[in-house]
Amino acid sequence: MTTTGSPPADGALAGLGRSCFRRRRLVLLTWIIGVIAVAFVGFGHGAAPDNDFSGGGSQSAKAQKLMARHFPQEQGDRLTLAIRTDRGIDHPAVRQKIEKTITALADSPVTGPVTSPYQDDTLVTDDRRIARTTIPLSAKEVEKSEVKPLVDLVKDASDDNVTLALGGYMAEKAETPPQGPVESVGIVAAAVILFIAFGSLVAMGLPIVTALLAILGGLALIKLVGHLVPAPDFTVAFGAMVGLGVGIDYALFIVTRYKDALRDGDNPEHATVKAIATAGRAVLFAGTTVVIALMGLVVMGQRLMTGVAAATSVAVLVTMIGAVTLLPALLGFTGHRINAMRLPRRTPRREQRPGAAPGSRRPAFAERWAGVVQRRPLTAALLAGTSLLVLSVPVLSMRLSQPDASVQPHDRSSYIAYDILSDGFGPGYGAPLVFAAETGPGNTDLRTVVHAVARTDGIATVTPPRTSEDGQAVTFTAFPTTGYQDEATANLVHELRDDVLPRTPGGEHVLLGGPNASTIDAADEAASRLPLMIAVVIAVSMLLLIALVRSLTIAVQAAVMNLLSIGAAYGVVVAVVQWGWLGPALGFPTAMPVTTWVPMMMFPVLFGLSMDYQVFLISRVREEYQRTGDTRLAVARGLAGTARVITAAAAIMIAVFTTSLLGHDISVKQGGLGMAVAVLIDATVVRMVLVPAVMELCGKANWWMPGRRTPKTTATEPPAEVEEAVRV
Template sequence: MLDTEQRPTPPPTTQRRQLERGIASFTARHKWPLAIVWLILLGVGGASGVSLTGSLSSGGWWVAASDSVTASQQIQTGFVGRGLSSAVLLVHDRDNTASNPAFDQRTRDVFDQVTADPRMHAASSFGWSTLSPANRAPFLGKDGATALTTIGMNVDDDAATVELPSLTKEFTQRFDGQGLDVSIVSGPAFWGEVNEQSTSGLIKAELITLPLIVLILLVLFRSVAAVLASLAVGVTSIVLTLGILSPIARHVELSIFVENVVTMLGLGVGIDYSLFMIRRFKEELAIGGSVEDSIAASLRTSGHTVVASGLTIVVAMSTVAFIRLNAITSMAVGAIAVVAVSILVATLLLPVLLNLLGRRIDAGRVPLPRRFRLRPDDADPTTSFWYRSTMTVMRRPLIFLVAGAAALLALAIPLTHMKLFLPDSRILSSPSAVRHGFDTISEQYGPGYGFPIQVVVSSSAQLQDTATDLASYTRELSGLPDVAAVQSATPVLERISPADPMAALNSSIFGALPPDARNAVRHYVSDDNKKFIVEVISAAPGSDERTTRLVERVRDITDKLPNSVHGVVGGVPASAYDANKEIERGLPWVLVFMLTAVYLLLLLTFRSVFLPLKAIAMNLLSVGATYGIMVMLFQYGWGAGLLGISVPGYQMNFVPVLLLAILFSLSTDYEVFLLSRVKEEYRAGADNSLAVARGMTHTAPLISGAALLMVTVFGAFGIAGILPIQQIGIGMAIAIALDATLVRMVLVPAAMRLMGRWNWWWPGRLKPPATTVAHTPRTHISAAHHAPNRGAEGVLGL
């Protein structure tokens, strides 16, 4: 039977003490050379990181070996108007319609100039500008003043992504004065614009964030020197990480969102870790410790908190590898890299700076009125808000636990309606020429025209031998619900040879056809007559559930094709479908391995069987509520106007996965920090309830300040960033706010009060001495903190 006052037994820590003392001593003896090394690292990292943007990839959204990938590869060669990459040239004449001869001349002049530009790498074209008047009606918009032509390019998507954004702006400006709206619309043009808007959003977020960070740190530290030291850690973490990732990106595909993830987490986590370290260093100095001793003590306590929480993030993000989407994996790599670098900077480079500053860490003292201080220095902790609120919760723990959990569960209900899709044109700002082009296509040709479902039917023999099967197949596709149109070579072939359309592919007949008829056929039939493209245009946007169902129906029909032919279904709607299915497949594995890893880390950290289970349960509630609020914001539009964010009606398919890993680890970060202090108080002799109250009193102000800092950083990215970063930033800000308030202030103390002695149960742990300390108020928490028996071994307890 468990003793009611069972205590965690402090294990031996001699080797770890030597390590911490060694770091403190080494950085003290060699602080100036190490400071120079720091500056050199910053310079090298900055010089390397400058080139990162140009090495990042727009790809990574395709599931390897999926039908959508196979279809994309098969379309790249052998067709007119298609190539390694393709683009749609869209021209709107503000002064003429197609009934005016000037319209044809003006649109053809635009086409000639665009395709003649060597930067377009145009190989072949198909559409309004390449066909005779009798065959080009499908390429005229509803207003009669918009025309499009598809251009096949001889460069891959990554190269096109670099070229097309600047070309689009150039052509738009060149023809605007002539009364022509010109857009280049394609996947690479879209991703190139995303890259540019992502970079500008990053700069805007930094301009918003940095002044707010300085203000919050001034309130927390009340000294300019401490603020600058903290900022140095955050900036160093970002610069070094970008410098490390830059050469990697030249050999490994990294998503264009990596920069945003690194900067956002680097500012949040890096400064957060420095906050813990510097605050503890100042405390140690305040009780009379030397600079070197204070650094060693900070490393032994807050330093181990940083390592434990950082390792939790690294392990949690590593589980994302179970989802085989390179865009998600590369963003996880960025998160892992910046957190790992932040750990090293906070525990190895920050001590160098603390040795240089010493007691000057309080230089530039900023006097604040008492009401703006987190806790007045001379305050009785038992009269503090944190102590009183914690004791209030623990007097009625069951009521508070049930009410708090019910509130989070209620917020999580909309999670059941979460919709996922790939980023589409709606993530671009409205003034963008690329966004305008996609909007124009949707308005003039239909919401699904810009992202057709593309089916590639191939045969080992000539297509002429499969004429009946192909005709039956296209008719069946045309009859599906939510189909706006089915485009293929069939209508042209039927006009040429009504009795046997595929007979028109015979060289004797096909060679005698006019050029535009041959081009119309070759846009859908490969030059070896073995591949046949059918494009199914949905009546709904690509992210709509009706389009998703249409992809499923098209694949069902395609799977039933006779053995003489084989079909694969691709296009953006199909690739989004495949990506979502991959996320659905991998997410349970991510969750299982992440929960297991977090549990084991917390098990080793606290030597407690049940505290990790409690932490995981709280985190799941917090993450579920965050997802629910995001559905309300980005799908229902509730409150989106107040935040100034767009409402796409879906979540970016990679956002929930990344949020799960990041939020779980960041929430565990605060859990480690709080419970580490509670554990110290418990070892010092306080009973369970008093240890929780004292731990909350000492850590809650700092946790609240750190949470406010993170909410500010993430919220700024959420407001200023491009939509995917908006969703990540706002999701993280919401989760941190929930965690630092409802979870940390209500659910945690209530659960720990109910669990009582079971909080610290560990199999085989010996019973403690008979004498214990009861509820004896202390005038200063720091006195308890520095008591001889406080168990100063640190966080990990190994």
């Protein structure tokens, strides 16, 4: 017999859950047709990625615009052929191979005229062992699939006598393998965690199916949103990682509440309505928090980061909508079969404490652990806080940059080219500094500036100045003695701009640009705007939390704890990526600065996710406090009631984020590592130690709100039981 249990909840969400449950065939069919249609349009006609981070009002951006106006023939991507041979390039067999390779490259439909190193001695080192030549790409936009055959051609031409390698941005992109099925590893790990948590294959499958269908539609929409708000090429991988993680977590919360309602005697429809009205409300709040936090990236003032924020927000919104519409429809199909195909388990015996009343329960581990922390709250808070601060120390030395050939795996052609060119022409060859100025007709003499730049410490060589065809501008290039990722190169750029050029006659009108200067400008701008973005995200998230839990104290606690956990994650990323601790073991070929966009993206995503867990825990604590009137017992029971779900949700997030380390995009791997560490810290140190310790220290002040009294309680439990419940 089907029991009816408690009456179904009322409200808009309850009505939505009921409607989706009753019209489950229509809802499922609509989702399937809609996702197929969006996927067809999005993946077939989506916008191409935009990787130009040089926009804005930086000096490098102004230099690039000047070069585009007056030196249009020099715009566009270029490849560099690097040559190394112990025999010397003039050896007959070596020369034959080099000339054959250059001819094949020049004959490609995507390349322009190629100058042979045999025609220009400046392209060859004095010992004639290393040479180079530049290969312009004929089209403004060349697909990496068109460049890959050129990379393979050069690789195949190498032998024991001569090493040939192709470098340049497009070569680097062309030989970087796609992320591949790394997300599938995260899905498998999430499925295992869900199976352990639910003990049922059916219950395990519902969050997976919901998340996969939603993320497929979300990724297709990301491609379409790119037509309105351009975004870089890592956006899809990052959006998939975040969307998959939150999608499974949101479905997990709802399925857990549904199973609880069935266990309490509700029929499937009432259980679905109750799950959507309660857990669904938390999901909507959680998703909204993540989206609002992501839109904090708009404060950074970088158009591509705005594109990343919009695209990732779309992925989160679709998974959130799927959780409150598609999932209740799927629950309508499963009904009581949610527990079908169960994992064999021994039925645990109910343990009874010595001296306890017959039938009384033994507190769960999380509840007993909370009791341990609450007996020494100050010590626990100090130990946890200190450990997080120690982990955050590396942040003080964080440097931002963009990956280049020097940080790629050492078997890649782009790295081999970098190594050859650095050996032959100096490490600064890959970090050229482009100087440009509009001079007007008859006034194109920048020799004084050229000499001043050449005499600057840190400059290896300077090319002669060149005048544009229209006679309106002059440009020259300087090569530093240090490489693209070296801090000394960034310091040199600042010195040239702040000291050398302003003090040199005519230098005040000269702009310093180039790819390296553009990267430095983007890093400086990100570092200067990051505190503002953090402040905006914290402020908006605190307002949302205050509106939900009606407590200023808890909102402040959440903000501080989230800052500590994210700071610790930043510190771990710096230690691994920049300092090189365990870097090779985790897939980072060499020590390198943190990618500029990684801390910008990590903060809003992690702050939103941490706020989700905080809301889930504090909502249960508040319920217990209103029922018992005792903060200590409320925290202990709230922790016990949510520990299993939060632990499973965090484990899924960690699994999904960690799988990014199996991919090939170094920047995405940095972001995945940082977010996995942050979630791990949040689910352990913060939720299991800091929250119970700090709430114990605050007592009734936890519920303080200006102009509002402490919430009334309906305590029914005697003080003796309160003491007994938190005693170990």
